[in-house]
Amino acid sequence: MQMVLPFKDKLYRLALRIVGSVQEAEDVIQEVLIKVWKKKEQFVELDNKEAWCMTVTRNLCIDKIRARKMRTSDVTEHYDIRDKTMTPSEMSVSNDRMQQILDLINSLPEKQKTVVQLRDIEGYSYKEISAITELKLDQVKVYLHRARLTLREQITKKAI
Amino acid sequence: MNTSDIKALLEKYWACNTSIDEELQLRSYFSQSDIAPELTVYTSLFSLLRTQSNLSTSITLPDTYVLEIHDLLDKYWDCNTDLNEEATLKAYFAGNDIDKSLVQYADLFKVLRSESELTAGNIAIERTMKVSAPAVSKPSKAFSIPTKWIAVAASLLLVSVLWFNSDILTPQNDTAFAEYAVQSEEEALEVTMEALAFLSGKLDKSSNKIKNDIKRVSNASLLK
Incomplete structure (x- = not known):
């Protein structure tokens, strides 16, 4: 499970881009982590763990969108895009x-x-x-x- | 990098021919304050791409116990759990601290638990209370006979009925089927023919009745 930590944020950002809400994206990441746990024996053997996790994340997001018929465009209220270095x-x-x-x-x-x-x-x-x-x-x-x-x-x- | 280089790089970028390093150069160029006026239109795009790549989540790895519950659940769905493991699942879902990833299963285990707590004793007590409650609040003024005298009277009635109808107790004679026995092949054929004719008549009668019923239903104005 620790092996997922370095790219956890990348998974989250991809999920957020596709599903469009923080809540949904976090749910997807939880599901990915549990999937990794359940397939831990195979996961350890994988050459590109990050790519595998990204694929799983994308597929789960697509499933979520299909299942919940969610709108993906309105993400503005969910997260802050401000650049903190500006006046x-x-x-x-x-x-x-x-x-x-x-x-x-x-x-x-x-x-x-x-x-x-x-x-x-x-x-x-x-x-x-x-x-x-x-x-x-x-x-x-x-x-x-x-x-x-x-x-x-x-x-x-x-x-x- | 001068403006013309950046312009050329931008053209490559739009055509998807830039390398990752060249894209980083573009990002770096647009993150500075000294941008050529004709290129400022693209500043927001590259600023956005930069800020988006810094988004992070506070999600932590699930607790090991939660992951073990997931494993147990998988075993449970496959019907491979023993009673102790099922008790562990029930105990986990009976608690208040259920992980978000498992919340969807909580209701099932709550129902299973509440069903397992139903007792006949409770039902009996409830029924007794329901029956006895009006008697306590409203004492009956009706005349009542002690139960043992009712039992004695019922016994006497039964004995007297049996006495005056003693043939009920004696076995009836068997019907003399022998006198209806068929003696020859011709007689058997005749009896069979009669039986078939009787059956055919009954079938005719019932099929006519069905035809009439269908006709009446199809003529009914409500269905038209």
């Missing part, structure tokens, strides 16, 4: 912009959103993302490309 006035303007971009990311289709999370926020390689999402390498790039295209278009159009 209050800068923070207010920047918060609005950042909030709009965050809403934009959260409104992307699940696969695009997940790929953005894994690449642009967590910094995984395309190969690792392919392993985590069980998508082909080309598909990963296609989804990421579509997501970045949307972000670029929206950012420049609205001049966020």
